[in-house]
Amino acid sequence: MLIQRFMFERFSIAAPRRPLCKARILSAALLALAPLSASTSAHTQADAQKDCARPLPGSVVADPPEVRSHNGVLQADLTYSNFKAANGQEHYCYWDTSGADSPTLRISPGDLLILHLKNELVAASSNTSKDHETSMAVSDPCASARMTALSTNLHFHGLTVPPVCHEDDVLRTMVQPQDAPFEYRFRIPDDESPGLYWYHPHTHGFSNPQVLGGASGALIVEGIERANKELAGLPQRVFVIRDQELLHPDAEPAATGSMPPPPVLRDAEGEILNNGSGGGKPAKDLSINFIPVPWPDYPPAIIRVRPAERQVWRVLNASAITYLDLQILVENKPQSMAVVALDGEPLDENGMTPDRILWADHVFLPPAGRVEFLFKGLPQGAQARLITRSVDTGPAGENDPVRPLATVIASEGSPEPASRLGASPAPLPHSAAVWLGNVPPVRTRKLYFSERPSDPGAPNSPTVFMITVDGQTPAPFDSHAAQPDIVAHQGDVEDWVIENRTQEMHAFHIHQVHFMLTRWMGVQVDEPFLRDTINVPYWDGKSARYPSVTLRMDFRDPNAVGTFVYHCHLLEHEDGGMMGTIRVLPKNRDSY
Template structure:
């Protein structure tokens, strides 16, 4: 359940023989406005403002880009420059001058923009989610797309902490498509037209028909008390039709732009008791092509996900529907709905179903021999009484944390080096699911292990993701080949309410030339979230791939002097214990080296 295996190819299609009442009521599936780069530049103006939009029969005052839902699709190519003039025309924040509420919804008309999935610079006026753009302000973003950037389906949305959820749940979202290039893409795939589908729902209060200003609540989720959500819609429509000719193929680009709901998409032939589910075929996940087209029972999209599927229409005279199954954030089934009816008519236009896909990354899968370091990352929800509620009045009943720390705009929680290859063990020690997302880099999931179990699920053919669902009480193992971009960015839970409540950390990706591993004691900001306590021992994890390799472990003081050293053989011990009982109080750095590339450093604070 925690890993998405998805897809949708119609190896059969649909001809609707009758023209009944239901058919007459269905409109063609609307498509977003398409904006394309010219001479290597795409100029976009996005005006954020309150506008009326009708969704599922309800007229809602919503926060939108350019008064549309979804917003226009931005088409770029690798090597282009994306220029966005972001104009914040939303009303002034009612709480702008009130005291800061910490990790709690507030100032919901302050904004910025995130180009989700793009491997671009995260600082300055590029994909910088730490910017705060107040009502009345305008910012000109300039985002160069790397010349080797993979083609694929990406998206954009607001990402200002504490106002992300209400803005996305007002409809502020749109596709970014890095277009395929002729000559690098099989011709039969290159010529398939797109159908873009964004899944959204709007939050509003029935009395005001808009999202209210958040009110302080100790429980946290009472910030928008009394609100309800519209039904999930695709491109703003509850139900639609898609007209095809027999034999035609369409590429469905699908995006889950919901706060915390999960959708599963499948195809069925017929309706009622005689309906039959059909397999679907997926060609890309989170913008990255798979090894080959894959047949699945259904396509699952968790929040932030994209999936590309191929749909081909035959002429057998049957009725076909694209069906959406809706699950909440705990994977409880909510509803099922016939979403898009395939209307097939006209002269046949037989197209060839692709059998080969482009290669997104020339280096291929991440091998164990490439890994330069590993990290343990923890997603947790704790009772605020255990983390100092008595001295921090901004804390709510539950505190959402990454690595034992809620979000702090001014604290760098982790430092990475551009070009490194890392393996992370991400533990979700809560009883709720959390979709893990990291900005400006993708990763591969290679294994999952339930806490307390010695058995691991190993993924032999990992796929590329930029969002993955962390199973409850489990550790998910990922590998990440960091791109060349550098700057401060974030990782977080993509349940946007959790992110607004603090389940996010700041990451500083330093350039390749930085010596963050060789002399960490010269950079005190490297690890600002250390383990703190009265230690007599520390434990260091030795990853499995160093089996049989000598591993040197050294503790340095702040001058760089070695105060403790030990050498072990990888594989004999996965957790190595170091005796620090004789070390005085202070700050230390633990440096681990093994094999050809592996080197990891961690900050340790001893309090006596």
């Protein structure tokens, strides 16, 4: 199938692979006995919250805790805190009133979300003193725009809610530690696509360390079984994959035979560069539902399933900078995954082709990408592995080698999944909107990623990251700029050509709207589904033509009116300046 081949092979730009070494896989029987949490029986809930406690490697994967809407309202109180662990890593946590960390928010189209966010961040140097915050005057969070390491806000990634204060504004809304709990209040649009979204902080200059420290959670708009009846009544699992600083940065590589390990080289920001081998030390460790899978042995987490049980797996790449190329191996052979949604959008062409499934043996996810698929099940006693294949991010990119994430074990004693999809779903109403692929664009714009050293005379100085509208002068994002980089009108549909003029991959993301891929390297493609994040391949440094994607941008929704951002979702790049603003004006208005 052309769509399947293009989507899952063209976008999987991977380095040569090597088999996983046995020394890197611990015994599943031993791992099954590992504790679920790093906290001990003497460790109170309050202590766990204070410490941002995380599970131990090799633990059994439980679904994240949940907060569900009731009677059309989802109400939650989240306290945002941080803690510097003994190994020097900074952890960030969203605690709800029950003591759950980073709960999944489950809400239906048309529901009202009311979320109170209390900022209790403290200076990383102490974790115990609030002298800094108490010296600051109380501010108006809607007009503060004061971006510091202790400032925060929330971005509801993928939702089509307005970019205004109390909803999804990240340019002006900044909550400080001394502020009262800040209220987010908005209604999920009636026509919001059912699927997997997520929330995370979006303070320019400080997003990378916070998301790297665990500041993220899933958000699910219910009803995906209404878009695809094949999912009706099935149990569902939520897996949030995050990256983090290496737990054992000085460890020697695991035994790999006679081949010497590839050299470890670093970029100007200190990240481990891609070595092109498919192995070696990664730039970051990965975790699954906060269970770390650390270098160099990669002890996998444990996913328990019932024999022959089909499940809907909802996977979020909440990494700050790490690409994933997910694959399920049974006896070292890929098991096909039935993909039903990407980036919160069912693959149903706006309802015109319901129940669509794309079969793939691996799924490529850039940072912020999401996939929902049918896990086909395993026979009694069988084991499988969930891995990420190696990703060639380019000579200037980070090293993302092949590594396991979890061992999947089928046994009768496995617990029943906590959540199931509706057994008798009513089909989604047919959308009155014309399918985006059938709407001609009113204009075409070109944007491009570029980089330069901060000191032109010192090539190894920290990198300045930029995304520029063709014809404008390249410059890093300026949060104080009075004018947006792009002005459009509500109702417009545009084509954006995104070029990559650097030697590392970038993940383009835009707030408030989704888009459709129409061309890859200038060649027309047929991808009848939408995204909000997409990879742009790296430049080889010598070709006369830069790699590019062409995206059909959709500004028809009235919720897109306002000023919001687009950026690279490798958050180190976003924090370093690779972000721009777009102002969508109301119809027939030249200003507002």
